[in-house]
Amino acid sequence: MSDDASTAPHSLRSPRPASRAxxxxxxxxxxxxxxxxxFALFRITGSGLPGKRKLVCEMENxxxxxxxxxxxxxxxxxEMMLDHIESxxxxxxxxxxxxxxxxxxxxxxxxxxxxxxxxxxxxxxxxPVRLGATGNGYIVFSAGSLNLSSDAIVEHHVLGCQIxxxxxxxxxxxxxxAETLSDREIACLQLAGDGRISEEIAxxxxxxxxxxxxxLGSATMKLDAxxxxxxxxxxxxxxxxx
Amino acid sequence: xxxxxxxxxxxxxxxxxxxxxxxxxxxVVQRLSIAAGDRDVPSSMRLLAEYVGAAHFLLARCxxxxxxxxxxxxxSDWPFDLVRRMAPEIASSYGxxxxxxxxxxxxxPTFSFLPDDVLLPANIDRQYCSLSLCVGRTRYALLLxxxxxxILSQERLREVGLLAAYAVSSSGxxxxxxxxxxxxxxxxxxxxxxxxxxxxxxxxxMILGISRxxxxxxxxxxxxxxxxKTRSEAIAYAVRNNLV
Numbered sequence: 001m002s003d004d005a006s007t008a009p010h011s012l013r014s015p016r017p018a019s020r021a022x023x024x025x026x027x028x029x030x031x032x033x034x035x036x037x038x039f040a041l042f043r044i045t046g047s048g049l050p051g052k053r054k055l056v057c058e059m060e061n062x063x064x065x066x067x068x069x070x071x072x073x074x075x076x077x078x079e080m081m082l083d084h085i086e087s088x089x090x091x092x093x094x095x096x097x098x099x100x101x102x103x104x105x106x107x108x109x110x111x112x113x114x115x116x117x118x119x120x121x122x123x124x125x126x127x128p129v130r131l132g133a134t135g136n137g138y139i140v141f142s143a144g145s146l147n148l149s150s151d152a153i154v155e156h157h158v159l160g161c162q163i164x165x166x167x168x169x170x171x172x173x174x175x176x177x178a179e180t181l182s183d184r185e186i187a188c189l190q191l192a193g194d195g196r197i198s199e200e201i202a203x204x205x206x207x208x209x210x211x212x213x214x215x216l217g218s219a220t221m222k223l224d225a226x227x228x229x230x231x232x233x234x235x236x237x238x239x240x241x242x
Numbered sequence: 243x244x245x246x247x248x249x250x251x252x253x254x255x256x257x258x259x260x261x262x263x264x265x266x267x268x269x270v271v272q273r274l275s276i277a278a279g280d281r282d283v284p285s286s287m288r289l290l291a292e293y294v295g296a297a298h299f300l301l302a303r304c305x306x307x308x309x310x311x312x313x314x315x316x317x318s319d320w321p322f323d324l325v326r327r328m329a330p331e332i333a334s335s336y337g338x339x340x341x342x343x344x345x346x347x348x349x350x351p352t353f354s355f356l357p358d359d360v361l362l363p364a365n366i367d368r369q370y371c372s373l374s375l376c377v378g379r380t381r382y383a384l385l386l387x388x389x390x391x392x393i394l395s396q397e398r399l400r401e402v403g404l405l406a407a408y409a410v411s412s413s414g415x416x417x418x419x420x421x422x423x424x425x426x427x428x429x430x431x432x433x434x435x436x437x438x439x440x441x442x443x444x445x446x447x448m449i450l451g452i453s454r455x456x457x458x459x460x461x462x463x464x465x466x467x468x469x470x471k472t473r474s475e476a477i478a479y480a481v482r483n484n485l486v
Contacts, residue, residue, distance in 0.1 A: 085378070086378050086379070087377070087378045087411070088377065088378070088411035088412075089375075089376070089377050089404070089407040089408060089410075089411045090408055090411045090412065110275045110276075110278055110279035110412065111271070111274070111275050111278060111408050111412065130348075130376040130377065130378070130407075131345035131346070131348050131376065132341055132344050132345040132348070132376055132381060132484070133341045133345065133481065133482075133484050134341075134342070134345055135345045135346075149264075149268060150268060150271040150272065150275070151264050151265075151267050151268040151271065154267065154271055154401055154404060154405065155401075157404055158349070158397075158400055158401055158404050161348055161349060161404070165345070165346050165347075165348060168342075168345060168346060169346055172342065172346075192472075192474045192475075193474055193475060193477075193478035194475060194478070195470055195471040195472050195474070195475035196472075197472060225440060226439075226440030226441075227440050227442075228474065229437055229438070229440065229473055229474055229477050230438060230439060230440035230477075232474050232477055232478050232481075233438040233477050233478075233480075233481050233486070236340070236341055236478060236481040236482060237341065237342070237481060238342060239340035239341060239342025239343055240340070241340070242337060242339075242340055242341075242482075
């Protein structure tokens with residue numbers, strides 16, 4: 001699509017990466033295209049409780065000289081970033097101390113949220129990624145000062161989302177239960193999640209209550225859950241049931 | 243379903259003008275900035291539809307999707323009768339994929355056919371495109387109708403997903419509460435969170451420092467407010483709706 005297709009970062013149509021090592025170079029390519037200095041990829045962990053959510057850095061190339069920078073950034077911006085992503089997908093930008101204006105395209109300004117200036121020694125651009133119930137986070141680029149077109153921002157935001165999806169796909173492969181859930185186990189979980197009690201599930205599936213409970217029990221073990229309720233929560237998040 | 247009309251981007255026909263793609267996109271984004279700055283979601287969507295060559299758009303919230311009623315539709319310029327006819331199908335197709343599948347296909351365009359008995363506007367292709375986007379905890383579906391014979395750009399469709407998310411983000415409207423999503427209090431959400439972690443009422447009582455009876459009351463209240471009959475169903479509801 002763009003003229004510099006040969007230097008453009010990873011195509012949207014390539015197959016899923018085999019490992020995280022495949023993802024790292026794509027982030028480097030994005031960083032080079034943006035003429036940024038460093039990148040860091042964060043995932044949001046913790047569930048719904050506001051106090052429990054955290055940004056965890058999963059990949060970065062700040063290097064040893066800048067070891068504390070990621071922590072510095074999270075201290076200054078972490079909470080704002082977490083708040084922001086609860087209601088918006090707009091990119092965030094901040095100007096570092098002693099830097100000139102950061103984003104060049106002033107007519108794009110309404111679409112980039114500016115954080116307070118001078119919080120950090122470097123400027124930054126943070127792309128929020130929201131996939132759904134899981135896989136959410138930010139991809140952040142740091143720089144001295146950046147002159148970016150709105151075009152470049154859009155292009156890289158889309159690429160960033162692709163990277164987060166590929167990461168999620170990798171994780172999903174890694175956390176496959178030791179034995180896969182059987183059809184019966186899945187059916188029992190689904191019906192339980194739909195509000196049926198064991199007797200109703202038994203009637204629905206033509207089994208005894210005892211058998212239904214056994215299936216729910218084995219599903220719970222396979223999902224490494226404490227009880228069937230947690231098993232249902234995990235099953236939905238992992239995509240085994242709707 | 244893969245569409246035969248979606249080609250590699252070098253083959254994609256640009257809907258207007260001969261400007262190089264990046265310049266064209268830049269102009270679209272500038273116009274979007276203005277519309278979004280005005281919090282004008284319909285104009286923003288109209289603009290994005292033009293960008294991909296779509297004849298009509300429909301933007302809907304997925305979290306309050308229902309088989310009856312149209313309150314989940316945010317903005318659209320589809321012919322109204324078509325909306326009414328397709329609303330149940332849109333609602334049911336949403337339930338066909340798991341949450342994980344949805345997470346792994348953000349902005350990814352999929353293609354379906356409008357039923358044969360549906361009356362189409364003149365020169366509109368029977369195949370429509372849908373993609374999903376997320377803003378905050380809410381998932382949206384964007385459905386696009388195209389003129390017949392148009393070759394579509396996958397890349398541009400994905401961009402439109404992102405730009406639609408920008409438009410929605412800028413609108414800043416306090417989203418209307420769904421019928422069932424009444425004001426779960428923070429305590430009730432706390433209980434749901436711990437239940438999803440597999441804790442019993444006794445354990446939750448200890449964690450939160452309140453009595454077991456109070457915990458059970460909160461849970462009963464949650465089930466009443468969400469219209470669920472069992473704890474299992476309440477948790478399933480909570481996870482599906484990104485409350486935990």
